[in-house]
Amino acid sequence: MxxxxxxxxxxxxxxxxxxxxxxxxxxxxxxxxxxxxxxxxxxxxxxxxxxxxxxxxxxxxxxxxxxxxxxxxxxxxxxxxxxxxxxxxxxxxxxxxxxxxxxxxxxxxxxxxxxAFNMDHQLELSVLPDSLQEIGEWTFWDCNKVCISVIPEHVSKIGRQAFTCCEGIKALVFKNQLEVINDRAFSGCKNLERIVFPNNLREISDFAFARCINLKGINLPASLQKIGYRAFGNCESLLFVKYNSNPKVDSSAFMNCPISQEK
CATH class of the missing domain: 3.80.10.10 (Ribonuclease Inhibitor)
Known part of the structure; x- marks a missing residue:
């Protein structure tokens, strides 16, 4: 028993x-x-x-x-x-x-x-959810058909290399929650032509937009304090940069860019 x-x-x-x-x-x-x-x-x-x-x-x-x-x-x-x-x-x-x-x-x-979606080469994604608050590192790395155009307003962090080589991205509009664009976050987005930066952006980190070869001009926000090493390196179509503040700019931030006008 x-x-x-x-x-x-x-x-x-x-x-x-x-x-x-x-x-x-x-x-x-x-x-x-x-x-x-x-x-x-x-x-x-x-x-x-x-x-x-x-x-x-x-x-x-x-x-x-x-x-x-x-x-x-x-x-x-x-x-x-x-x-x-x-x-x-x-x-x-x-x-x-x-x-x-x-x-x-x-x-x-x-x-x-x-x-999360690293190397999903066939993934066609055009919209991120409005509720999104954080995007990790390498999240969409080498997803060359991802074609988002808006970073939702509640996103306060984008990890390193999050959108590296997302060749489908042609324009980016950042909402005002983002303060730092991390290393290589959008590097190699070779079809990116236009960026609207958030109003409270403090830092554009190393290689953040390197090799965005179709980017022609940028208007930087007044909140910007730092532009990192080769942040826009090898953006071979970049002709125009407008500053609205006096950020600390690395000497190689615009390496191999044919800039003809700075304000």
């Missing part, structure tokens, strides 16, 4: 240990979810579906977090519709998804982590 009671107790404890993580199959789609401090978190997606619509899967429609490496190197997905109340996309969530073409993000996403 005592052994029987002990066995039941042990079995109960084992069940409790397994409770937070749930592995499910939905047709051909296989995934694992767990509880987190923000709500339901997708741990891993292992399906072979080309289209993944979270809102059509009962167990995934309330997901708040796409976990680290959840879809990393998935070669099957082409289209993803994220859940309506998603908050966080963790680092490397969709890293190197070679066939991913479209991602629909709700206007609830606050954070996109490091390398």
């Amino acid at each position: 005592i052994k029987s009671k002990i066995s039941v107790a042990v079995l109960f404890l084992l069940c409790l240990c397994w409770l937070p993580t749930l592995s499910l199959a939905k047709g051909k789609s296989h995934f694992t979810v767990e509880d987190s401090q923000y709500g339901t978190r997708l741990v891993k997606w292992e399906g072979k579906d080309s289209v993944v619509d979270f809102n059509n899967i009962q167990e995934l429609k309330d997901v708040k977090v796409i976990g680290e490496m959840a879809f990393e190197m998935n070669k099957y997905i082409k289209q993803v519709i994220l859940p309506d109340n998603l908050l966080i996309i963790e680092k490397r969530a969709f890293n190197t998804c070679e066939n991913l073409q479209t991602v629909k993000m709700p206007n609830t996403v606050r954070y996109i982590g490091n390398s």
Whole structure:
């Protein structure tokens, strides 16, 4: 009798240990979810579906977090519709998804982590959610079809190399929350022609816009205090720079730029 009671107790404890993580199959789609401090978190997606619509899967429609490496190197997905109340996309969530073409993000996403969409060469993304507050490092690195034109107003940080070699970007309008544009954030955006900087920008860091070869002119805000090493290096079409303050400018900030007019 005592052994029987002990066995039941042990079995109960084992069940409790397994409770937070749930592995499910939905047709051909296989995934694992767990509880987190923000709500339901997708741990891993292992399906072979080309289209993944979270809102059509009962167990995934309330997901708040796409976990680290959840879809990393998935070669099957082409289209993803994220859940309506998603908050966080963790680092490397969709890293190197070679066939991913479209991602629909709700206007609830606050954070996109490091390398979240790194090297997704087929990804065509034109709009970031208005709710976004932070973009990590290498987030869209070498996503050459990403063509966003507006950085949402609540974004206060863009990580290093976040949009490096995003050749689809032709214009950038920064909203007024951003104070620092980090190293190489937009370097190699070779089709970028126009930038509207935020009014309270303090620093443009090293190589931030290096090799933006179609950028022709810039109007810098009065708040600007520093322009880093080769920040606009090798912008070979840059002819015009207008200053509205007296920032500290690195001697190589405009290396190999054919500037003919400064004000």
